[in-house]
Amino acid sequence: MDTTLAPQVRRVPVRGMELSIREWPGQGRDFLLVHGLASNARTWNLVAAKMSEAGHHVVAVDQRGHGLSDKPETGYGFDDVCTDLTALIDAMSLRTPVVCGQSWGGNVVLELAARWPEVMSGLVMVDGGFIDLSGAPGVTWEQIAVDLKPPPLAGTPRVQMMERMRGFHAGWNEEQLEMQMANFETMEDGAIRPWLTLDRHMQIVRALWDQKPSQLYERVVTPTLIAVAPAPDSPRMMRKEHEVDEASKGIKTASALVQRFQPRHTYR
Numbered sequence: 001m002d003t004t005l006a007p008q009v010r011r012v013p014v015r016g017m018e019l020s021i022r023e024w025p026g027q028g029r030d031f032l033l034v035h036g037l038a039s040n041a042r043t044w045n046l047v048a049a050k051m052s053e054a055g056h057h058v059v060a061v062d063q064r065g066h067g068l069s070d071k072p073e074t075g076y077g078f079d080d081v082c083t084d085l086t087a088l089i090d091a092m093s094l095r096t097p098v099v100c101g102q103s104w105g106g107n108v109v110l111e112l113a114a115r116w117p118e119v120m121s122g123l124v125m126v127d128g129g130f131i132d133l134s135g136a137p138g139v140t141w142e143q144i145a146v147d148l149k150p151p152p153l154a155g156t157p158r159v160q161m162m163e164r165m166r167g168f169h170a171g172w173n174e175e176q177l178e179m180q181m182a183n184f185e186t187m188e189d190g191a192i193r194p195w196l197t198l199d200r201h202m203q204i205v206r207a208l209w210d211q212k213p214s215q216l217y218e219r220v221v222t223p224t225l226i227a228v229a230p231a232p233d234s235p236r237m238m239r240k241e242h243e244v245d246e247a248s249k250g251i252k253t254a255s256a257l258v259q260r261f262q263p264r265h266t267y268r
Contacts, residue, residue: 007048007060008091011068015086017131020068022060029121030094033060034085034126036103037204038196040067042182045175061088063105065180065200077210078111083110089119095230098122104204107131107211114219123224125166130226130243133209141209148205154193158186206249217243217250224254 011018031051033044048058049102062069064084065076076239099120099137101109106128151190165177181197228244231237241258248256
């Protein structure tokens with residue numbers, strides 16, 4: 001299979017709107033890939049190409065409000081975004097796919113598995129699915145609303161944003177940078193603005209605050225893999241490991257793959 005083959009990009013009518021998808025060919029198992037908050041389907045490009053090379057049929061979706069999909073004013077809670085996915089699976093005649101979600105997308109696919117286990121044959125939660133914003137001691141919605149409010153990037157020149165990205169991710173190649181830049185619309189004057197508006201972003205954050213993943217775990221009967229990447233600091237990694245431990249205990253069909261944090265430097 002030629003992994004340099006570009007995916008087919010098209011829009012699929014779903015529930016009175018259209019969702020943009022990226023599709024890689026394959027005769028094997030179907031996979032549906034779900035991105036995180038304020039991200040886009042292109043974030044899966046490298047993974048999807050490898051999966052297609054292995055013979056699988058892979059679909060990555062821009063969730064509502066994101067990327068090239070339609071952007072209704074409302075419907076950013078878990079009820080709607082999960083129903084979007086069940087409708088997409090049906091519209092594309094996907095054969096009980098393995099459903100993978102990253103970060104917020106992990107919490108989306110957890111909810112999907114708890115409500116509609118019959119639509120999938122496997123569940124993969126990548127750095128998500130166990131995110132419990134209201135679960136930490138002493139945390140308040142008011143603080144979360146400040147901490148998770150996105151920075152005001154609208155109007156930033158695209159070339160300037162690309163340079164920032166290169167500074168943040170020195171090891172990334174141009175393809176990886178473009179995957180990240182696909183989170184933004186480029187205007188005629190060369191400036192960018194996020195595809196996901198602030199209001200819709202905060203609707204999603206509020207839904208995450210209200211969701212209690214621990215109440216969903218015991219309802220998941222699908223074979224589940226929890227994959228966790230290193231955190232940027234040891235305290236956050238310890239928090240992740242605790243959350244993953246709780247999810248692994250709660251989801252009886254789960255196994256976990258945790259990449260532990262390794263400090264880059266030793267300070268004396």
